[in-house]
Amino acid sequence: MSSLEEKRFPGPLRGQILFAIVFLVAAVLLLSQLGDQTKWMKRTKFFAQPRFWPMISITGMVIFGGLHLWKLPRRRFVRADVVEWRVWFFAIEWVLWFLLYVILVPIIGYLPVTMVFMPLLVWRMGYHNKRMMWVSVGFGVAVVLFFKAFLDVKIPGGALYEYLPGALRSFFILNF
Amino acid sequence: MDLILSSIEILARWDVLLALLAGSVGGVLIGAIPGVGPAVAIAILLPATFSMDPIVGLTVLLGIYGSSMYGGSIPAILINTPGTAVNALTTYDGYPMTTRGEARRALSLAYSASFFGGIFSVICLILFAPILAKIAPMFGSREIFLAALLGLLLVVVAHRGQALIAAALACFGIFLNTVGLEPVKYTKRFTFDQSWLSGGVNLIVVVLGLFALSQAFYLLTGEDEKVRMTKLRGGLFQGLRELARHPRVAGVSGTFGVLMGMIPGVGEFTAQFLSYTYAQKTSKRPQDFGHGSSEGLIAAETANNAVPAAAMVPLLALGIPGEALTAMMLSVFYVHNVVPGPQLFQNDMDFVVALYLALLLLNILVLVFLLFATNQLIKVVKIPNRFLGAAILVLSFVGVYSLRNSFTDCLIAACFGIFGFVLKRLSIPAVPIILGMVLGGIMEVKLRAGMARVKTFPDFFKDGRGDDTSLRPIAVILFIMIIGVLIIHFRRVWLDRKELKEAKWSTKHASTNFGMHLSRRKDYLLRERGRKVREKHLKYNPRSTGKR
Numbered sequence: 001m002s003s004l005e006e007k008r009f010p011g012p013l014r015g016q017i018l019f020a021i022v023f024l025v026a027a028v029l030l031l032s033q034l035g036d037q038t039k040w041m042k043r044t045k046f047f048a049q050p051r052f053w054p055m056i057s058i059t060g061m062v063i064f065g066g067l068h069l070w071k072l073p074r075r076r077f078v079r080a081d082v083v084e085w086r087v088w089f090f091a092i093e094w095v096l097w098f099l100l101y102v103i104l105v106p107i108i109g110y111l112p113v114t115m116v117f118m119p120l121l122v123w124r125m126g127y128h129n130k131r132m133m134w135v136s137v138g139f140g141v142a143v144v145l146f147f148k149a150f151l152d153v154k155i156p157g158g159a160l161y162e163y164l165p166g167a168l169r170s171f172f173i174l175n176f
Numbered sequence: 177m178d179l180i181l182s183s184i185e186i187l188a189r190w191d192v193l194l195a196l197l198a199g200s201v202g203g204v205l206i207g208a209i210p211g212v213g214p215a216v217a218i219a220i221l222l223p224a225t226f227s228m229d230p231i232v233g234l235t236v237l238l239g240i241y242g243s244s245m246y247g248g249s250i251p252a253i254l255i256n257t258p259g260t261a262v263n264a265l266t267t268y269d270g271y272p273m274t275t276r277g278e279a280r281r282a283l284s285l286a287y288s289a290s291f292f293g294g295i296f297s298v299i300c301l302i303l304f305a306p307i308l309a310k311i312a313p314m315f316g317s318r319e320i321f322l323a324a325l326l327g328l329l330l331v332v333v334a335h336r337g338q339a340l341i342a343a344a345l346a347c348f349g350i351f352l353n354t355v356g357l358e359p360v361k362y363t364k365r366f367t368f369d370q371s372w373l374s375g376g377v378n379l380i381v382v383v384l385g386l387f388a389l390s391q392a393f394y395l396l397t398g399e400d401e402k403v404r405m406t407k408l409r410g411g412l413f414q415g416l417r418e419l420a421r422h423p424r425v426a427g428v429s430g431t432f433g434v435l436m437g438m439i440p441g442v443g444e445f446t447a448q449f450l451s452y453t454y455a456q457k458t459s460k461r462p463q464d465f466g467h468g469s470s471e472g473l474i475a476a477e478t479a480n481n482a483v484p485a486a487a488m489v490p491l492l493a494l495g496i497p498g499e500a501l502t503a504m505m506l507s508v509f510y511v512h513n514v515v516p517g518p519q520l521f522q523n524d525m526d527f528v529v530a531l532y533l534a535l536l537l538l539n540i541l542v543l544v545f546l547l548f549a550t551n552q553l554i555k556v557v558k559i560p561n562r563f564l565g566a567a568i569l570v571l572s573f574v575g576v577y578s579l580r581n582s583f584t585d586c587l588i589a590a591c592f593g594i595f596g597f598v599l600k601r602l603s604i605p606a607v608p609i610i611l612g613m614v615l616g617g618i619m620e621v622k623l624r625a626g627m628a629r630v631k632t633f634p635d636f637f638k639d640g641r642g643d644d645t646s647l648r649p650i651a652v653i654l655f656i657m658i659i660g661v662l663i664i665h666f667r668r669v670w671l672d673r674k675e676l677k678e679a680k681w682s683t684k685h686a687s688t689n690f691g692m693h694l695s696r697r698k699d700y701l702l703r704e705r706g707r708k709v710r711e712k713h714l715k716y717n718p719r720s721t722g723k724r
Contacts, residue, residue, distance in 0.1 A: 004680055010337040011603025019602055023344065030351070030366070039363040047627040050358040053620050054365055057354060057612075060347030068340040084601065087397060091597050094393045095590045098569055102577060102586040114570060121566040125396065132563070143570055151224050153578040 005073040013074055015084035020069040027061035034058060097121060109158025110148055111176035114140040149175040183529035186231055187537070195232045196534055199239015200541045206240060207247025208556050210257045211395055211564055214244035215387045218504050220568075220575040222380055230512040231527070234505060235534050241501050242294065242484045242535055243542045245444075249286040249477060250550065251557045254279060257401070259557075262444040262483075265452060265476040272468035282473060284415030287546050289426060289474040292419060293481035294539035296430035297437065301485050302532050309525060312493040312518040314650050317626035318636060320517070322654035324496050324615040324622065327440030329658060331499075331611050333665040334446065337672075342608045349612020352377045353620070360624070372584045379613055381576060381585045383504055385592025386599075386606045388572040393597040395565030413547065422474050425455045429475045433482025438489045440498030444480045451479035485535045492516050492528050496618065500607045503614045 006013055038051040046052065069075070097117075104113045118140035119133045127133075147153045157173030164172055187193070206217045217240050225233030248259030253270035266286060273282035315323070328346055335342040355366045356376025367373040419426060429451035436447035455475035456465045465472045490496045495517040497503035509516050514524075521528060546553070576589045599606050630636050637651050680686050 004676065004683070008337070008676065012601070015598070015602055019598060019604075020341075027344075033366070037364075037366045037368065039361070041361055041363070044361070045627060048360065048624045050361050050363045050365060053616065054351060054354045057347045057351035057616065061344050061351065064340050064344035064347060068344055071340060087601065088594075088598055091393045091397055091594060094396050094565075094569065095594060098389065098392075098573070098590055098593075099586065101570070101573055102583055105573070105577070106581075118566060118570055121569065122563060125562040125566060127560070127563065136563070136566070139567060140570065143574070147224065147574045147578075152227065153224050153574060154227075154581060155574070155578055156581055 009073050012084075013072075014078075014080040015088070016072055017069075017075060017077060018081060018085060020065065020072060024062065024065040024069055027058060027065050030058045031062055097124075105158065106156055107159050109161055109172065109176060110155050111141070111144045111172075112158070112160075114144050144176060179526055179529055180533075182526040183533055186526060186530040187533055191229070191232050192235055192534070195228070195235040196239055196538055197541060199236040200243040200538045201545055202236075203240035203243030204247035204542055204545060204553065205556055207244030207259045207263075208250045208553055209247075209559060209564065210251050210259050210557070211391070211561055212568070213260050213391070214240050215500055215504075216391050216568060217244075218501055219380075219383045219387045220571045222383070222504055222507065223575050223578045225508055226511045230508065230514050231530065233508050233512075234531065237505050237508065238484075238488075238531065238534060239538055241505075242481075242538050245477075245480050245484075246287065246290050246542050246546060247553070249290065250283065250554060253282045253286060254554060255557060262448070262480045265448045265480075266473065268466050269469045269472035269476070272466070273470075273473070276468060278468070281414065281418070281470075282468075283550060284413065285418055285470055285473050286415070286477045287543060288415035288419040289429075289477035290481040291416075291539055291543045292426050293430050293433055293478035294485065295536065296427075296478075297434045297482035297485040298532050298536045298539070300430075300434050301489065302529065302536075304489075305521075305525070305529060305532070308489065308493050309521045311650075312521040315494055315518050316648070317622040318648065319650045319654060320494055320496065321619055321622035321626050322651055322658065323440070323490070323494055324618045326654055326658050326661065327490070327496055327498055328608075328611060328615045328619075329661055330440060331608055333661060335605055335608075336668075338604065339665070339669075341604055345605070346608035346612035349609040349614075350616030350619075351612075352382065352609070353613045353616040377588070377613075378579065378585065379503075379507055379610075380579055381589045382592050382613065383500075383610060384572055384575045385589035386596035386609060387500070388568055388575060389589055389593025390596025390600055390606070392565045392568035392572060393593055394600050395561045395568065397597075398561055398565075400560040400562055418470060419474060422471055424458070425451075425471050425474050426478050428454055429478035430482045433479040434486045436479075437483035437486025437498075440490045440496050444483045447479040447483055448476050451475040481539075485532065488531065488535075492531070493518065493521055497611070497614055500610045503610050506614060 009016075034051065034055060038054050040049060040051050101113065101117050104117075115137055118136040122132055122136040127136075148155055157176070161169055161172045163169075187196075202217070203214065206212050206214060218237050221236065221240070225236055228236070244260050245262055248263035249266050249270065250259060252258040252263040252266040253274055256267050256271040256274075258264045258267055270282045270286060273279065332339055332342045332346055351366075353376075355373060356364070357367075357374055358365050364374065429447075432451045432454070433444075433447045436444075436450070452465075452472060452475045455471045456462050459465065459469070459471050461469065461471075487498050487502050490498050491502045491506060493516075495506070495509075495515065497506050506516065514520070514527075572589070572593075573586070576586050579585055596606050626636070637648055637655065639646050639648060681690065
């Protein structure tokens, strides 16, 4: 393939090959499971079969995913691809931060966890000054007050709130 | 008149007006922060709106949708960074005006053009609503199936150069929608005997993962950008006067915005492209375009702001969203058991007009807010990117967790977040996945219902009630449009390939290579000819070789 095709490719080329291969392999695996994971009903029209739409969609994924891979201007791995995969891999750190936050909220409570989580994350991002710490705490409090106290979204009170005395307990469960 | 009055009655509630104010001001703020965008904000706020009245919830989301593009023009003009993706064209003429000391004029003109686009489209649609109310009931299951298919097709072909992966991702979206318990025969599809997959993959969870969490991961892994801000002095009112000097450009751009907005899957970019091209071709100073042309700025901003109101047409009249934002809004309708479609136009026309009036009011609110608050508002542009990433991560939690208080939902959203992050890094569009999920569900239901009495392919376009076998004109038109879109797309692909081939041969390197190839070919042919002549000679004079 010529470099002209690489230049005209809409978007960066790094990482494209791995994405295309993984997508195609996943689609082929799903296609192999089509018979096992869907049913073909007797006395039912072709278009009303439970298998019809999964078949159409997965076949489309295989065909278009395959064509996308075939039409890529560069179908070999280079060093830039490895650099890109590292970026993808290290993004998992933020997933772990997010999941940790999700685990801690029902245990400790939405307000205290957010008030600690936000500055910790901001610290991890490299903002080590007091101003940013206070701004992040303020932001955390504002988010909790806006969504839990004002909009009344369904976020359960923390298990630790159960240890608070009488009225304070129900106040915290309802608002924070 | 009664219709308008009953629509005003729906809107004349303090909670609706508050929602409109919050949505419009919030939308401007979100639009003004590069890296956030309306999709992230709507995805986060979506579950919070489920507990509100449909009109209140929709007004908040409409507010954000309709006003974010106003805000997006601020960083586009001042720091050459579009606040939302659709403000990219604004940078072409807005930023050059800033560099020559006309930032105030550019902002004022952008606000005025956006205001004109917004108002123009709402007025067009209010006038158009009675006709739409007559056409919408003509859409049966088959027509809605074809319209959804056309919408999906347009979304795919709109991604020029990426149509194959867009099609693959749209199919992935359709597949995601099929996971879980099938609603008619109650059989399991791709659940792998996992209880958490029996209920299917929730659209909101996918939306939050693909739009909000992925954006958070993207910003957290990136770097902060240094912003050098231009100070604004003076008022911003002169833009309306300047806009009045270009009524033709504004009118045509607004019309393109309305028309493109109504076609599912087309949207702002095509409207802007057509308007900008028209304005440049008909301008007395085409050379100024891209270097600070007021006409270019008017064309770009009028067209993109005329789209949101028009994009509500396929959503409200047929229940078919044309883009990710309207797809998200569709879920608000479903949660409240309000089914958008022909029935909504027949039975609740006042609700539809109320939404249009809300959009009208929104444009006025936003213009007034921007005229007086721009100097303060431009400070939000300075918020560091990575801090924004942390903020979006915390806000995304509210969106996902408040749905069902489920850790599994958060895990699925995080997985889609990583998937969306990879798509963003590779500049691959995520919108086809969402539209595949939404339109796939619509197509499955409507095709099943539509095919109940169809035996052969031509029957699909016939009424078939008793002896009546008259044609269904809208189905035929939609089918012709689908074929037309496919022909245009393949023709464009063929032309692109032809152009690429020509471009390949026009480079010096390619022509040198071709010259060498010809030279080698000539040598080869001469060698072959010599060999054949020698062989022929040998055949008739066998002794001649013996002597040598």
